[in-house]
Amino acid sequence: MKVGIAGVGFMGTTHAAGWAATGADLVGLCAETTDEAAGMAQTYRTQVYADYAALLDDVDVIDICTPTHLHYEMVLQAAAAGKHIICEKPLARTVAQAQEMIRACRTAGVKLFVAHVVRFFPEYALAKAQIDQGKIGKPGVVRLTRASYRPKKPSGNWFLDFEKSGGMMLDLMIHDFDYARWISGEVESVFAKNVTSAQPEAVTEYGIAILNHTSGALSHVVGGWAYPPPTFRTAFEIAGDRGLIEWSSDSTAPINLLLRKDSADAPDVGLPGSPVAESPYTMQIKEFYEALINDRTARVSATDGLASVQIALAAIESAQTGKPIALTPLAEVIQ
Amino acid sequence: MKIGIMSFAHHHAEAYIDNVRNVPGVELLGLADEDAARGQHFAQTFHTPYFDSYEALLNARPDAMLVCSENSKHRPLVEMAAAAKVHVLCEKPLATSPADAQAMVEACRQAGVKLMTAFPMRFSTPLLEVKARLDAGDLGQVYCFNATNQGEAPLHLRPWFVDKELAGGGALTDHIVHLADVMRWYLGSEVTDVYAQSNRILYANEIADERVETGGLVMLTFANGVFASIDCSWNKPNYYPTWGGLTFELVTERGAVLVDGFKQNLTVYSHDVRRPLWAYWGSNINQAMIDDFVAAIREERAPRVTGEDGLRAVEIVAAAYESTRTGQPVRVART
Numbered sequence: 001m002k003v004g005i006a007g008v009g010f011m012g013t014t015h016a017a018g019w020a021a022t023g024a025d026l027v028g029l030c031a032e033t034t035d036e037a038a039g040m041a042q043t044y045r046t047q048v049y050a051d052y053a054a055l056l057d058d059v060d061v062i063d064i065c066t067p068t069h070l071h072y073e074m075v076l077q078a079a080a081a082g083k084h085i086i087c088e089k090p091l092a093r094t095v096a097q098a099q100e101m102i103r104a105c106r107t108a109g110v111k112l113f114v115a116h117v118v119r120f121f122p123e124y125a126l127a128k129a130q131i132d133q134g135k136i137g138k139p140g141v142v143r144l145t146r147a148s149y150r151p152k153k154p155s156g157n158w159f160l161d162f163e164k165s166g167g168m169m170l171d172l173m174i175h176d177f178d179y180a181r182w183i184s185g186e187v188e189s190v191f192a193k194n195v196t197s198a199q200p201e202a203v204t205e206y207g208i209a210i211l212n213h214t215s216g217a218l219s220h221v222v223g224g225w226a227y228p229p230p231t232f233r234t235a236f237e238i239a240g241d242r243g244l245i246e247w248s249s250d251s252t253a254p255i256n257l258l259l260r261k262d263s264a265d266a267p268d269v270g271l272p273g274s275p276v277a278e279s280p281y282t283m284q285i286k287e288f289y290e291a292l293i294n295d296r297t298a299r300v301s302a303t304d305g306l307a308s309v310q311i312a313l314a315a316i317e318s319a320q321t322g323k324p325i326a327l328t329p330l331a332e333v334i335q
Numbered sequence: 336m337k338i339g340i341m342s343f344a345h346h347h348a349e350a351y352i353d354n355v356r357n358v359p360g361v362e363l364l365g366l367a368d369e370d371a372a373r374g375q376h377f378a379q380t381f382h383t384p385y386f387d388s389y390e391a392l393l394n395a396r397p398d399a400m401l402v403c404s405e406n407s408k409h410r411p412l413v414e415m416a417a418a419a420k421v422h423v424l425c426e427k428p429l430a431t432s433p434a435d436a437q438a439m440v441e442a443c444r445q446a447g448v449k450l451m452t453a454f455p456m457r458f459s460t461p462l463l464e465v466k467a468r469l470d471a472g473d474l475g476q477v478y479c480f481n482a483t484n485q486g487e488a489p490l491h492l493r494p495w496f497v498d499k500e501l502a503g504g505g506a507l508t509d510h511i512v513h514l515a516d517v518m519r520w521y522l523g524s525e526v527t528d529v530y531a532q533s534n535r536i537l538y539a540n541e542i543a544d545e546r547v548e549t550g551g552l553v554m555l556t557f558a559n560g561v562f563a564s565i566d567c568s569w570n571k572p573n574y575y576p577t578w579g580g581l582t583f584e585l586v587t588e589r590g591a592v593l594v595d596g597f598k599q600n601l602t603v604y605s606h607d608v609r610r611p612l613w614a615y616w617g618s619n620i621n622q623a624m625i626d627d628f629v630a631a632i633r634e635e636r637a638p639r640v641t642g643e644d645g646l647r648a649v650e651i652v653a654a655a656y657e658s659t660r661t662g663q664p665v666r667v668a669r670t
Contacts, residue, residue, distance in 0.1 A: 138536055139536075140534060140536030140537040140549070140550045140568075140570070141534075141536075141537065141550040141551075141552070141566065141568045141570050143483075143566060145481075147591075189662070191530050191532075191554060191664075193479070193554060193556070193562040193564075195478045195479060195586065198478070198479070198560050198561070198562055199476075199478055199560060202478060202588065203588070204478070204586075204588065204590075206478060206479055206481075206586045206591075208479065208481055208554065208562070208564045210530070210532055210552045210554060210564070212532055216534050216536055217534070217536065218532050218533075218534055218550055218551075218552050220552050220564060220566055222481055222564075224586070224591075226478075226586050226590060226591055227590050227591060228590050237570070239537055239550070239568060239570030239571075240536075240537070241536050241537055241538070241539055241540065243572060244570060244571060244572055244575070322528075322556075322664065323663070323664070324530065324662060324663065324664070
C-alpha cells in the first residue's frame with residue numbers, strides 16, 4: 001500500500017512516524033513549500049512532491065495533515081482521484097463541507113478516516129472500555145478538560161485565524177466533543193461560553209460547553225489556550241449510576257522533571273501525553289492501516305468526524321449568541 | 336453571650352455545637368427540635384439541655400440562634416427568632432424560594448437583629464489567600480471560573496435532603512449556593528443570567544422522589560462580563576475517600592489559578608475501613624464562621640456574609656430551576 005502525506009507540520013511528522021510502524025510504503029510528502037518537507041523526507045527516506053495532484057497520482061492512500069480550512073478541497077480532490085483518505089481533525093470547517101466530503105467519498109467508493117486521536121490515548125480508551133463493561137453503570141455527568149497555551153507558530157499561524165481553524169473551540173475542544181459522544185451518545189443541544197466572545201480584546205482563550213445528550217447524560221467540556229507554555233493539562237471525570245472514573249494528567253504524571261533549564265522553550269503547539277510503549281498517534285495510524293488492508297471499520301468513522309464538527313460549531317454559535325443551540329439529529333445530517 | 340440551636344435536622348449542627356463551645360465567653364444554652372426524639376438524642380450526645388419547644392428555648396433568653404432545620408423550615412424559625420430580637424445564623428441555602436429569603440432578611444432588618452448565612456467557604460484559608468492576591472492585582476483581570484461543588488448524595492446523612500418538600504430540590508439546591516457566593520465575593524459583581532441543565536441518573540435507584548435532581552451543570556454570567564460554570568452534581572459514590580469537595584479554576588488574563596478548598600488532607604488507609612479515607616487537616620472554616628458571627632454581634636457590625644448574600648444565592652438557584660424548565664438562559668430576578 002502506497003501512502004502520501006500532505007502537510008509536514010506537527011501532525012504530518014507524527015503521522016509519518018506512525019506509517020513507519022506499518023507495512024505501508026510512504027512514497028511521498030507535499031507541503032506549501034518543498035523546503036519545509038525536505039528534513040522529514042530525509043528522515044523517512046521518501047520523496048518531496050511539489051504538487052498535491054502529482055502526489056495523489058502515485059499513492060493508494062493520502063493522509064491529509066494540513067490546516068483545517070484546506071481539508072475540504074483536498075479530500076474532494078483525493079476522492080475524485082479514487083484514493084482512500086485519512087484526514088486530520090476537525091474533518092471540515094463547516095458541517096456542509098463535511099457532508100459533501102462524506103458524500104464524495106461514498107460516491108467514489110473510497111474510505112475516509114478522521115484522526116480523532118484521543119480515542120487512541122490509553123487512558124481514554126481504557127475509560128471507554130470500563131464503561132462498556134458496565135463498571136460504573138450508565139454515565140450521568142461527564143467532565144472533560146483539555147487546556148494548554150496559545151499556539152505560537154512563528155509564521156502563518158493559522159490556528160489563530162478563526163476563518164481557517166475555527167478557533168480553540170473547533171480545533172481543541174473537538175477532541176472532547178468527540179469523546180463525549182463516544183461515551184454518552186448523540187447530543188441534542190449545546191450551551192457554551194468562551195473568553196473571546198465575552199472579552200474580545202483578550203489574548204488567551206478558554207471555553208466551557210454544556211452538552212445535553214439524548215441519553216439524558218450531561219457533559220461539561222472545557223478547552224483552553226490559556227496557560228503559560230509548556231503547560232498542557234487534560235482530565236476527565238465520568239460519573240455513572242454505579243460508580244465514578246477519575247483521571248487527570250496532573251495526578252498521573254509518572255515523571256516530574258525538577259531540572260534547571262537553560263531556556264524556557266516550549267513546542268509551538270502543546271501536545272498531551274504520558275510515556276507509553278506505543279504512541280497513540282502510531283496506534284491510530286496502525287488501526288487505519290489495518291482497516292484499509294482488511295476492509296474493516298476503525299473505532300472512529302467519518303460520521304463521527306462530522307458529528308464532532310457539528311457540536312463544535314454549535315458551541316461556537318452558542319458562545320457568540322448567548323443561546324443554547326439545538327442540533328439537527330445526526331441521522332438527518334448524514335442523509 | 337448565650338446561643339441556642341433551633342433544630343438538628345441538618346448534620347452541620349453537630350459541628351457547630353462544638354464551634355459555639357470553643358468561642359470564649361459564649362455559653363451554649365441548649366437546643367430545641369420539633370422532632371423530639373432527634374432533639375433529645377443530640378442533646379444527650381452533646382451533653383446540652385433539650386427544650387421542649389422553640390418557644391421554650393427563646394424564653395430562656397438567648398442572644399443568638401443557629402437555625403439548622405430542613406431548608407423549607409428556615410423561614411418560620413428565623414422569623415420566630417427575629418420576633419424575639421435574637422440574632423440568627425441560618426444554615427444554607429437561606430431558603431427554598433427568593434420570597435422566603437426576602438421575608439427573612441426583612442424580618443431581621445425590622446427587628447434590628449443580624450442575619451448571617453452559613454457560607455463557610457468565605458472563611459476558607461486557601462480561598463482567602465486567592466482573594467487577597469486577586470484584590471492585590473496579582474492575578475490580573477478575571478475572565479471566567481470553571482467550578483465544582485460535588486459530593487455524595489446526602490441521603491444517608493439525613494433522608495430529608497432528598498425530599499423535594501423539605502429540601503426544596505436536589506443537587507441544584509444543595510450545591511450552587513456556595514460557589515455562587517464565592518464568585519460574587521471575589522468579583523464584587525452580581526449574576527445577571529443563569530443557564531442550567533439537570534438530570535437524575537446518578538443515585539436514581541436510591542432516591543424515591545422523582546422531583547429531586549442528582550446531576551446538574553450551571554453557567555452563570557456576571558454583570559462585569561465574567562462567566563462561570565458550576566458542576567453541582569451529587570456524583571461521588573458514598574464510598575469515596577471523603578464527602579465531596581469544592582474546586583474552581585480561575586482563568587485570568589495572566590493564566591489560571593487552580594483552587595481546591597478541601598485539598599489539605601492526609602490519605603489514611605486503615606484496617607478498620609479497608610478503603611482510603613481523606614483526613615482533613617486544613618483550618619476549620621466552620622469555627623471561623625461562628626467566630627465571626629459572635630464577633631459581629633459583639634462589635635455591632637455586619638457579619639462577613641449576610642442574609643442579603645444568602646438571598647442573592649437563592650435568587651440564582653431559582654433562576655437555575657427556571658432554566659432547567661425552559662431550556663433557555665434566565666435573567667435573575669432581584670426580589
